[in-house]
Amino acid sequence: MSVTQNGKDMIRLEGVSKWFGDFQALRDVDLAVDRQEVVVVCGPSGSGKSTMIRCINRLEKHDGGRIVVDGIELSDDLRNIQEVRREVGMVFQQFNLFPHLSVLENITLAPRNVRRRPRKEAEESAMELLRRVRIPEQAHKYPLQLSGGQQQRAAIARALAMEPKIMLFDEPTSALDPEMIKEVLDVMIELAESGMTMIVITHEMGFARAVARRMVFMADGEIVEVGTPEHFFTNPEEERTKQFLAQIL
Amino acid sequence: MATQIDALEPLPLPEGPPERRLPPRQWIRENLFGSIFDSVLTVVFGAFLAWAAYRIGKFVFVDADWEIIRRNLTTLMVGSFPRTELWRVWAALFVLAASLGFGAGAVGAQRRREVAEGRAEPAPKGVAARRLAPVVILVSVLLWFSGSLENLLLVLAIAAVGAVSNVVGRRTPRRLERYVPLLVLAGILIAFLIIVAFGGIKWNDWGGFMLTIFLAVGGILLSFPVGVLLALGRRSSLPAVRIVCTAYIELIRGVPLVALLFMGVFMLGFFLPEGVARPDTVVRVLVALVMFTSAYVAEIVRGGLQSVPAAQVEAAQALGLSPYRTTRQIVLPQALRSVIPGLVGQFISLYKDTSLVFIVGLADLLTISENITKQPDFLAQGLIVETLVFASFIYWTGSYWMSRESQRLERRLGLGER
Numbered sequence: 212m213s214v215t216q217n218g219k220d221m222i223r224l225e226g227v228s229k230w231f232g233d234f235q236a237l238r239d240v241d242l243a244v245d246r247q248e249v250v251v252v253c254g255p256s257g258s259g260k261s262t263m264i265r266c267i268n269r270l271e272k273h274d275g276g277r278i279v280v281d282g283i284e285l286s287d288d289l290r291n292i293q294e295v296r297r298e299v300g301m302v303f304q305q306f307n308l309f310p311h312l313s314v315l316e317n318i319t320l321a322p323r324n325v326r327r328r329p330r331k332e333a334e335e336s337a338m339e340l341l342r343r344v345r346i347p348e349q350a351h352k353y354p355l356q357l358s359g360g361q362q363q364r365a366a367i368a369r370a371l372a373m374e375p376k377i378m379l380f381d382e383p384t385s386a387l388d389p390e391m392i393k394e395v396l397d398v399m400i401e402l403a404e405s406g407m408t409m410i411v412i413t414h415e416m417g418f419a420r421a422v423a424r425r426m427v428f429m430a431d432g433e434i435v436e437v438g439t440p441e442h443f444f445t446n447p448e449e450e451r452t453k454q455f456l457a458q459i460l
Numbered sequence: 461m462a463t464q465i466d467a468l469e470p471l472p473l474p475e476g477p478p479e480r481r482l483p484p485r486q487w488i489r490e491n492l493f494g495s496i497f498d499s500v501l502t503v504v505f506g507a508f509l510a511w512a513a514y515r516i517g518k519f520v521f522v523d524a525d526w527e528i529i530r531r532n533l534t535t536l537m538v539g540s541f542p543r544t545e546l547w548r549v550w551a552a553l554f555v556l557a558a559s560l561g562f563g564a565g566a567v568g569a570q571r572r573r574e575v576a577e578g579r580a581e582p583a584p585k586g587v588a589a590r591r592l593a594p595v596v597i598l599v600s601v602l603l604w605f606s607g608s609l610e611n612l613l614l615v616l617a618i619a620a621v622g623a624v625s626n627v628v629g630r631r632t633p634r635r636l637e638r639y640v641p642l643l644v645l646a647g648i649l650i651a652f653l654i655i656v657a658f659g660g661i662k663w664n665d666w667g668g669f670m671l672t673i674f675l676a677v678g679g680i681l682l683s684f685p686v687g688v689l690l691a692l693g694r695r696s697s698l699p700a701v702r703i704v705c706t707a708y709i710e711l712i713r714g715v716p717l718v719a720l721l722f723m724g725v726f727m728l729g730f731f732l733p734e735g736v737a738r739p740d741t742v743v744r745v746l747v748a749l750v751m752f753t754s755a756y757v758a759e760i761v762r763g764g765l766q767s768v769p770a771a772q773v774e775a776a777q778a779l780g781l782s783p784y785r786t787t788r789q790i791v792l793p794q795a796l797r798s799v800i801p802g803l804v805g806q807f808i809s810l811y812k813d814t815s816l817v818f819i820v821g822l823a824d825l826l827t828i829s830e831n832i833t834k835q836p837d838f839l840a841q842g843l844i845v846e847t848l849v850f851a852s853f854i855y856w857t858g859s860y861w862m863s864r865e866s867q868r869l870e871r872r873l874g875l876g877e878r
Contacts, residue, residue, distance in 0.1 A: 268777075268778055269777075270774050296779070297780040300778070303771065307771045308775075309794075310794070311794050313577075321780060324785050370779070373779060
């Protein structure tokens, strides 16, 4: 994985490391994600998957290496961070909707306050997004009046409202009941087909086969193996990958 | 045809939870006389309650001599406020009724929209009447004591103004809704100015219930924002801010309110530079009350801030919200609604603590209740009981109203919450 500045990469991590106290969560991670590429990250818990994507929008501060997002290098400069966060949408395992705001207000909050959209315009595009994730009828409800699947779709709509160039998904279906996983994955598949650049942490291997251009397997804070889904599932090279796949498949 | 079907079998009722509603006699048997122990408790406490009700009723309606209240009602309400200037107080009440009525109307309209959009339950019937009940009871008692037709007409006119502005408030266009709180605050400010400005009555002549209410409302309105800022400051990432706020909170909480009141009145002068006009006693007392209460408010709010999950902040950050916006729109709203009971408790405390101002020579409601028993006509007749009952009743209606409103607010905000 050579490091070149050809401007084609949407996200570029070079030698990124991260410590929590004495524990090293990321060891010298290199990863480049193309425009419109969908990358699925998997690996055992504690392997640094979440930490890696949380570094990309600076929810965690990396301790070593470089992270460049759409040509902007993440530094301590607050303006850079805000600029990157505007380009990067994130969907969390526990949805993290704002419980005191209605679904519509959840979605319009950032466009109105960060992008300074007028209320009416923001609400119209929010309704458009809610139709896209198929819950327009829930617009005026509070998040906790919705099912888990509906909440996660609302959270996806909230992230999309900022018109990000990149979407990060941190185990988006792990907190859902089985019958609700498909409705969320369907929305994500449509998003991938529309050409969104996505990094998805998930163990939904059917989803990975369907949309991932590349699979990334992480263990102990390192990227162990990278490959196409076909190669990854049928013919993994590393011993740790084989063990992991044997456990989850 | 219909009778035939009826005769066959009863139509199945729509499914619902089984209703558990006992006839009164059975309810009494189950709940009050369920066992021997229950029966004994019921009889003992029933007897005690009956006795207490009898004694209180007998005192209020038979034994008590309310003449002292009747004759001193104006003094109890406004202290030594010049009687020729009382129109200012009435005018202020009109303005207050107009702005509060308007605000209530606007909030009501917002509520109805939420109900229409299906995210709030409609208010139960008669809720407005029940919310106003403590105020109505208080005003009725005051009118009964005053026995003046003129006052009755004035009160009715104020109520009418409140009702009309309520109707106007319901028609607030949605885009102007965010200015409603400002408008209500402006109304309160105008009411205040009517009394003090334009050759009005300076603070030193304020007294009675008016002074009590002024100190309580002013104290609440000022200590709330100060307390919130202190709580945020105590969690600030800037060490200087954090240390100053923490030191302030811990210092103030370690000092009795009485000491603060004394310091405000007798020591403030040492801290102010030469040539700066010394503020009135009422201002000094208000500052002391606000300093004291805001330290407690800060700790209550800090508890609320800690209850907001870090994930909420992360979600806001991930959307690109600035730290200010994140605090203002995500953290504070959730933090404050989780500490409503504690906050209201603190404000009720403040309301009654205003009675401590007698130690620095101000004549609030409680002080006057005691002073009037020393008038020549009422001296040494043991009338302190009547005046204390009257003052306590006034304090109680206010506290009870705040307590009820806080419970209502909790229920209202509780819907759709974690």
